[in-house]
Amino acid sequence: MGIRGLISQSLMVTWKDLMELFRNKMGLIMLVLMPIFMMSMVGFIYPSDTSISDVSIALVNDDEGHAGYPSASAMLVAALEQMSTDTGMMTITNASSFDEVRDMIQSGEIDGGIVISSNFTSSLIVGKQGIVTIVTDESNPQMSMSLQFALKEVFEQIGTWVAEQNVQLLSPTTINATNSLAIVKPYSVRTEGSVPGELSYFDFMAPGLMAMTVMMSVMTGLPAAISHEREVGTLDGMMVAPINRLTIILGKTLAQTARGLLQGTLILTLAVVLFGVTIHGSILLIFALLLLGVFSFVGLGVVITSFAKDQETAMMVMMTLMFPMMFLSGVFFPIQQMPWYMQDISRALPLTYAATALRKVMVLGANIGMITTELAVLIGFGAVMTTIAVPVFKRAMTK
């Protein structure tokens, strides 16, 4: 028999598994729906930029003014109202005091508040800074962050504008409307990506999601398929045949890989067609990377298979491994946002490298020379896991 027998028999197992898969109508529908749900869910829940809209804000104007001068706060309020009508960012309601704002936040009527201090105008007149307090809803940290960010931006702009007016008054002959901004704010910062075009959250997420789907299909599909056959009893049918034990994993892995690649392709197509993701690298390299990812996960899948005696245990083990992998591998959140110890864990997960490599290729158009570290890690992990898995599987199969 030798190697040819091994291959042809493995292909029989693959054929059998795929026949079962394609005749399972419900399963097929799920196979297609899962990536669609994943994409739209993750894509629409996480906002593509940090803008906020329709936030209700309570405004408290405690400013008592300064005798003989125009009220500085009135100007600020006018600018705020102008901005909210222009951008639709917030709706402003009036409140009487800081305490009332706090009550309103607690009752959920408003998302945040702005309090202008009582000595706002007079501070400005005597050459001090005018103080504006932003009150946020701490029960919603995400919202609170966005609001702070947005409002600070607003006050910054208003402040800059006021400063421009002031410097123009200082020396009307040398400073005018064209150069006042450069005096108040000498630096202007612009951002430009290394690849042209606007990138959305999908561009970040799609490569990771692809890597995850393909690898999970091997890591979870393999134990599920084998433990299912063990429970139903059909595994015995293969085990009593005079075939190499490896035939079974090889054949099943091929079937799972085909399934994973199918889903991966689906995600890629969806990302491009529905969510406007542009691919900058080579498609061939993308698929090569996915296959490499499969290779690096097969061993792990086989080890789980060998230890999980029934389907339920296998599922539980897989869930336990899957969740940390999903969230720690930078598929949905950038690794750089995590605390250092989590980053260390993340660096130990092979999915991280697969996702990073895939992202580099898809988003940044990297070629094979730029992802050598990731490649080395994936090949190394795969080789080690396979070396462990083969004897473990052989032992587990004949108890």
Next chain:
Amino acid sequence: MIETRNLTKEFNGLVAVDHISFSVKRGEIFGLLGPNGAGKTTTIRMLATLTRPTAGTATVGDYDIVKDDNEVRKLIGLVSEKIIMYDRLTAKENLWFFGRLYNIQKEVLNTRIDELLELVQLGKWKDVQVGTFSSGMRQRMNVIRALLNMPEVLLLDEPTLGLDPQSTVEVREFIKKINRENKMTIILTTHMMIEADLLCDRIGIIDHGKIAALDTSPHLKRRVSGADTTIFEFEIANLTTNMVSSIQSLECVGSASRDNATRIRVHAHGNNAFDIIIDTIRAEKGKINSVKNLEPTLEDVFLHITGHDVRDNADQKIPMKGHRRFMPRRRVR
């Protein structure tokens, strides 16, 4: 053909099979009879190379089941208690898949599949998915799957479990037929006394992992009765307690037990025992409706040898008919 020497299997310290030794001749049907949990399935699985023995050895056709496991696999066919068929594949596809695992040439396999399907009258169901089959059909498929590689030894684990009476008869007939026509050596396990009695040339009674007795069915029965014990069953219309006690007090009666209102079962010895009992009943004005001369059953044998009834533990695992089809299929993709 098959020989086991002190074959032993422990699961986490629990001895499932305890130093079993027996040998099976070529062309013989050998039965392992015992209640569930006696170690029958484990023994079969060890012979099928699916489970490694903890101690002892066994050979199938001179090949060691551990060292030459792949050679053993070429010689055997296994009909497992669970049905080894993929529901979503058609009858032909299933047989094709397993046949190819045995490296059978495509042309040869094609004709063999047709022959086997015809043999169990499933020819016209060739292209139908097995998931739609009745349990009788599935079991027939299960049996012919094991015959794909023309095995010299067929291992059958509870081949009629969960089948309706008609399918049971069919499967039994088929087992006899392949044994007769192909000179196939067969080992089968069963907890049904009748099945062992009907099919097996020799029977090994297995209980708590040990072979308690091993012989042909008539020889086993003779062990209970001895040469001169006969069992009679009288059906007496007006059976009374007095009648029972006078029969019991007879010298030639070993034991007499009243089965129900009209029936009494008597173990008697001696040549003229029958006449004496009849006279006793007549003297009490009993009206005899019928008399049967009963052979000892394997149940009596089992009781005699192991000291407990087979049903004591057999009742624990009564399969629901066609239970497989109602099993929830948890298959996560």
